[in-house]
Amino acid sequence: MTGPAAGDWPAIPWGAEAVSVSFGGLRALDQVSVGVRSGQVTAVVGGDGAGKTTLLRCVAGALAPTGGAVRRPEAQRIGYLPPSAGVYDDLSVAENLQFRSAVFGITGAAAGRQVGEYLERTGLAAARDRLAGQLSGGMRRKLGVIAAMLPEPELLVLDEPTTGVDPVSRADLWWLIARAAAGGAAVLMSTTYLDEAARAAHVLVLDAGRTLAAGTPAEIVASVPGTIAVVPGRPDDTEERRRAWRRAGTWRVWHPPGVPASEPVRPDLQDAVCVAALRAELAGADA
């Protein structure tokens, strides 16, 4: 699975097709494709340096890819949350939103009411006059997402909106993301949390700039070859150790097709991503 098939693209309004990006001699993205459908959330997952931010920057228009093509609406219809939250620390919450509204030419009472509702729902209403630089990390992320949602974008690109945020703020942020998708926006977000990715309609798994897996969470889980077993401790067998990872106090071992396993478990998205990463690592080591 490497992304949308060529035949799927007409139904997918926005995204990247076989995009590559190089920084000097470093290949940050290698032929990565992702489709972002209207009214749905597409999650990009991967470890540090996987290429998530680079891909999102390409799709949002903040970075020109060195190869491949990007489909995105005009700038007027894009909402973007960069890794830094993209808000001005020395402007208040209200001033940040005023600036964004002015740039996008947003006027009218309806827009004002909607912003008011977002601020109220996410607990930012009382902080309207506080400088963004004085807000907590979670509050700044929420402000960044609300600002990105202001133009009612067709494409909403959110770079790790929930990273480093407390559970209550995470819930607030997901309320905003779901609200945007329900309003018809095509949402592309990156996350390091696989439980969040499992809530997305489509998931793209990246590793070192390459696609490890792509599809719906169910498709990715179903694509895991072989079986996964739960064992209480780290396996003694050297070969099994190479295919084992720790999860929630126990160890899991991936057994390729044809290798018998005791106590197999039904994999979830986290297992599927771990297996995909392991397979890539083992293939690299054996090559």
Added chain:
Amino acid sequence: MRAMIVKEFRQLRRDRRTLAMMIVMPILLLVILGYAASFDVSDIPTVVAGPGADVVATALPKSFQVAGTYTATAGQAATWARDELRDGHAAVAIVTASAGGGPLILVDGSQLFTAQAALRQFAAQRSGATATASSADPGRGAAAVANATIQVLYNPQLKTSYIMIPGLAGVILVFVGTVITSLGVVRERQAGTLEQLAVMPLRPADVFLGKIVPYFVVAVVDLVVVLAVGVAVFGVPFRGSLAVFGLGALLFVFVTLGLGVLISSVSQTQGQAIQLAVMTLLPQVLLSGLIFPLTSIVIGVRWIAYLLPLTYFTQISRGVMLRAEPISSLWPPFVYLALLGAVVTGLAIWRFRAFLAPGAAR
């Protein structure tokens, strides 16, 4: 402590620009300033007008560099000589015969150090002429000086504030325009908001103008305040056209703001931006003629002065404020500032485009 020292050295080694500033700049500044830092004026640009102007010009001491002669009647000669000083073509004008009958020496007090050097020379010549008057013919040049009436124009009391304040107005504009503005874009980059601007429906020119207009307004307010204080408190005259001065200031601010944005666009951090801005400010203060007379700077270093925008603004501000110099004679600094502004702003917008319009795919 050792760990701290090692860490600092490692960081310093990787910060090439700071390292270069710490090692190369002091040497460079020492060499440049060694040649530039001089109040001694050896060449005094001089024009001679009136009957026998050519003969008098050839008889002048070597330090008076003859920039032009004009053989004419006494009345015409005086007018021509005053115009030459007003237009900055010379620091001294010798009129061999004025309307009053005797020779007249006009000294441009707005070129303070040159004027002081000229007055010292005249005093020395007069005492020499008195000593030799009975023994031999002192020559027409010495005679012209010895018998002349000396008038110091534009700054009769040779006040330092008269020449410093018009120039300092330029330094303040450099400070606001280049140093403060240089922080503007890099602050956005460091905060991550520049990336946000890149995907917004804004053209690079919108962002560029949006960034510089507030600083432009502040610079104009600063300029007005500096001039008002200069005139009201220090008694500096404003004899020329406000419109000509305004146009010159506008072009100069245009250059300094463009330079500030350009510096900002090539800097990764605010520290780097400040370093670069200071590197442009320092030579402007020291080599523009604001402190040391341009004619005192050796030729090998003087060419740097002619690349610096403050050199031209100082010419305009002193020319307009002190000598009421018209735009017809000030066009070279105006043209240079306009060209420099276009180049600097063009480069700044080009740099802006690199990160504000990275992808054409829309």
